[in-house]
Structures are given as C-alpha cells and as structure tokens.
Amino acid sequence: MPASVKVSVGVLGLVGVLLLLNALFTALAFDTVVDRLAAAQPGSPRPELVQAVQVTLAQGFVFGGLGTLAAWGLARRRGWARLTGLAVGIGLGVVTLVGALVAGLAPTSLLVLVLCVAAVTSLVAPTTAAWAPRGPRTAA
Numbered sequence: 001m002p003a004s005v006k007v008s009v010g011v012l013g014l015v016g017v018l019l020l021l022n023a024l025f026t027a028l029a030f031d032t033v034v035d036r037l038a039a040a041q042p043g044s045p046r047p048e049l050v051q052a053v054q055v056t057l058a059q060g061f062v063f064g065g066l067g068t069l070a071a072w073g074l075a076r077r078r079g080w081a082r083l084t085g086l087a088v089g090i091g092l093g094v095v096t097l098v099g100a101l102v103a104g105l106a107p108t109s110l111l112v113l114v115l116c117v118a119a120v121t122s123l124v125a126p127t128t129a130a131w132a133p134r135g136p137r138t139a140a
Helices: 003-028 030-040 046-075 079-103 107-123 126-131
Strands: none
Touching: 003 030, 003 046, 003 079, 003 107, 003 126, 030 046, 046 079, 079 107
C-alpha cells in the first residue's frame, strides 16, 4: 500500500470517527446543546436553534459515515472509495470554510480544514489513483 493511500485511509478514518462521535454525543445531549446555544445567542428563537443543531447532526452523520466508509473501501482497493473520499474531503472542507467565514474560525474548524486538505491532497496523488482502480474489478 503506497504512503499516499495510508495517509488517505488514516485521515478519512480519523475524520469519519471524530464526526460520528461528535454527532453521537450531540444527539445524546441534544437539549443541553440547544440550551447552551440559546445562552450564547440570546434573542434567537428556539426553533431556529433546534434546527441549527439538527443540521449539524445531519452533517456529522453524513460526512462521518461516508468518510469512514471511504476509508474502509480504499483500504480494500475499491475505486468508488477514492471518489467518495474526494467528495467527503471537498464537501466537508467547503461546508467548514463557509461556516468559519460566517461564524468565525474556531480551532476545531481549522483542524477539520487541515484534515480535509490532507485527505484531498493524498487522494489526488498519482500513487493513490494507481492503487484504486477506476472500473469494476475483474478476476485475474
């Protein structure tokens, strides 16, 4: 397995697991998260805050699940995993960057952006492209 593939698998796996854990803990403490958000943003209607937390949960589960799946598939030389990983890296990077521009850059947002850049960079490397076949696998 080339080094670029190892980096891709490691970064996608790390991002996926961290996002899934964050979403899980947010779901378990949903009311507390909404209450703290309400305290940080006085005057905001509670339904809007609930919706904001729900959107964050959905993003965490979708990007986390797809990132973990892409890491698993890429380690097994599945061509679709490279494209899925690119979609996760680029999509999560764009969502995080837009959120950082709107709400301010938090240390966690910076970490996510760095991990997205690392994932995309390693996924577009020629050695990763050669490792993950593009078409269906044939029996040799």
